[in-house]
Amino acid sequence: MHKTLNAATNAATQSPVVSLKNVHKSFGTLKVLDGVSFEVDRGEVLVLIGRSGSGKSTALRCIDRFERIDSGEIVVCDHRVSDPKLDLRALRQDVGIVFQSYNLFPHLTIEENITLAPCSVKGVSKAEAKEEARRVLAQVGLEDKLHQYPEQLSGGQQQRAAIARSLAMQPKVMLFDEVTSALDPELTGEVLKVIEALAADGMTMVMVTHEMGFARGIANRVVFMHRGKVHETGPAAILTSPATPELAQFVGTGL
Amino acid sequence: MNLNLDFASIIERWPTFFDGALLTLQLAFIATMLGTAIGVLGAIGRRSHHPIVSRICGIYVEAIRNTPLLVQIFLVYFGLASLGLKFSAFVVAAAALTINVGAYTTEIIRAGFDSIPRGQIEAAEGLALSRAQIYWHVVMWPAIEKVYPSLTSQFVLLMLASSVTSQISAEELTAVANYVQSDTYRAFETYILVALVYIVLSLIMRAGFWLLGLVIFPRRRRLGTPL
Ligand SMILES: Nc1ncnc2c1ncn2[C@@H]1O[C@H](COP(=O)(O)OP(=O)(O)OP(=O)(O)O)[C@@H](O)[C@H]1O
Ligand SMILES: [Mg+2]
Secondary structure: OHHHHHHHHHHHHHOOOEEEEEEEEEEOOEEEEEEEEEEEOOOOEEEEEEOOOOOHHHHHHHHOOOOOOOEEEEEEOOEEOOOOOOOHHHHHHHEEEEOOOOOOOOOOOHHHHHHHHHHHHHOOOHHHHHHHHHHHHHHOOOHHHOOOOHHHOOHHHHHHHHHHHHHOOOOOEEEEEOOOOOOOHHHHHHHHHHHHHHHHOOOEEEEEOOOHHHHHHHOOEEEEEEOOEEEEEEOHHHHOOOOOHHHHHHHHHOO | OOOOOOOHHHHOOHHHHHHHHHHHHHHHHHHHHHHHHHHHHHHHHHOOOOHHHHHHHHHHHHHHHOOOHHHHHHHHHHHHHHOOOOOOHHHHHHHHHHHHHHHHHHHHHHHHHHOOOHHHHHHHHHOOOOHHHHHHHHHHHHHHHHHHHHHHHHHHHHHHHHHHHHHHOOOOHHHHHHHHHHHHOOHHHHHHHHHHHHHHHHHHHHHHHHHHHHHHOHHHHHHOOOO
């Protein structure tokens, strides 16, 4: 009896944090995901790359059910995302997502931005939430911005604050969609450093990025998407020695 | 031509004018409070995915915006009377003004709601906030802050427009003026004075809204910039 229970919990902890199986998704007649499968294990960083329009953002958004898939299966932290009976808010408590446009709430201070979800979703007390806000802001190097408003911060600082806001919900996996694309090179660096530190801390992450150097350094697994399919996948090394001409061309042009 | 103004007999009636002005402010206050509530609900209704709900809210807004206020007042007045319901002129006036301003605030607040970028809502959804929480924290407050100037102008306009409720003998400022001028035969002086009182009421309201804005929009108070 005990043995089977143990086996079950073991299987649960070892099952991938994110798994996509043969996912199909169309917008009208446009096929955007054409049988996409990949898995992300605990503590792993998966980097999604590919040309503009290849379906990277769509794949990421399907994980957090911002898009519904047509067929296939997505399981995230034991939530069956493709199940119509999914508890959406439970899923989103386990998944943090950060977008290219930081989307901080402009009428709230950084502290209020961060404490809003823990207080209203998890019922954390104000005092505890503020404590947590201080902690996550320290993590992204913005302790001194607690009482500032988003517009008083630079783009890079706003993006770090947005990351902190997600972290305050203590997600089991973080999704990043081109979080540095709107930033100058110097500001890009400060955001990437924060993400590197998160990876070093063992955070499970799926990220879309065009920063190839960064991807090489951080990725445990690279997924190269092409025409809605996973065209090539493997460790970060495939970025330096690609197997397919498409990835070679993609890496070569630096796009 | 000999302009002969005599304010003395008008000014000595100041308690009457004061009462009238107070009633005007009361009407404006009630219609502002209830109108804001209607406006928020109406705006949510107009954006509803439920076609019947959004249609009903749309019809309400269009019906009000395309008919004169005086006719609306008479409709409420005679409508209630024909149902056998007896209300004071004040209640009828307050109800009609609320219904009227509710339609305009619905449109203003809807424009505010529509101005909230999709990304803000997605960010809130990503943080697992519920629909009601998103409406309250992420949509409504910034929307109201954005449209606050239009909203408050609308309420000042409403206060001025409340003068037509004198037609159903609500004892507000204009009705009071009508009595005084027919009593004293000093019509021009009376309306000069009343115009000045309306200006003062407008200024009082604007000052009040400015102060309220400082209280309910802390970002505005700290940074001074529009959202
Ligand atoms: N909501 C939508 N409705 C219709 N078409 C969409 C929608 N979202 C994305 N698309 C289309 O799907 C395709 C894939 O989009 P997606 O955003 O996933 O690409 P991407 O790989 O993230 O590209 P980029 O590098 O430019 O961000 C594009 O052709 C896009 O125009
Ligand atoms: Mg994209």
